[in-house]
Amino acid sequence: xxxxxLVEVLKEIPNNVTLxxxxxxxxxxxxxxxxxxxxxxxxxxxxxxxxxxxxxxPKDINWHLIGHLxxxxxxxxxxxxxxxxxxxxEKLLIEIDKQAHKNNRIIDVLLQxxxxxxxxxxxxxxxxCKLLLKNSRSFL
Numbered sequence: 001x002x003x004x005x006l007v008e009v010l011k012e013i014p015n016n017v018t019l020x021x022x023x024x025x026x027x028x029x030x031x032x033x034x035x036x037x038x039x040x041x042x043x044x045x046x047x048x049x050x051x052x053x054x055x056x057x058p059k060d061i062n063w064h065l066i067g068h069l070x071x072x073x074x075x076x077x078x079x080x081x082x083x084x085x086x087x088x089x090e091k092l093l094i095e096i097d098k099q100a101h102k103n104n105r106i107i108d109v110l111l112q113x114x115x116x117x118x119x120x121x122x123x124x125x126x127x128x129c130k131l132l133l134k135n136s137r138s139f140l
């Protein structure tokens with residue numbers, strides 16, 4: 001079922017688009033089925049689950065960390081994560097850079113902006129973003 005769905009989805013998207021299969025809460029067997037069908041990018045939102053799946057699954061999987069990441073958990077994913085999707089503070093970016101250096105890696109990230117009026121949402125304000133981009137030369 002998963003492999004058939006994957007084939008159908010891939011028919012609909014251009015070749016230059018990367019499909020990230022969100023595998024959070026899914027069993028290893030489901031990820032293996034998608035992997036055998038050719039899927040190589042998977043997304044998880046919990047560090048502990050991501051680490052456990054990374055240890056059990058093929059090493060050529062590109063793991064994406066989606067959702068909020070606490071700075072104290074960066075060290076657990078830094079050795080292998082492909083892309084961190086939601087960098088929401090300069091403090092987090094500094095920690096990612098620090099852990100990347102420790103692992104002789106460059107870790108790609110996406111910045112998350114706080115544009116909602118909800119206090120429960122994470123993200124950089126426009127002011128924080130401007131300051132971060134101004135100081136970003138140290139991360140390049």
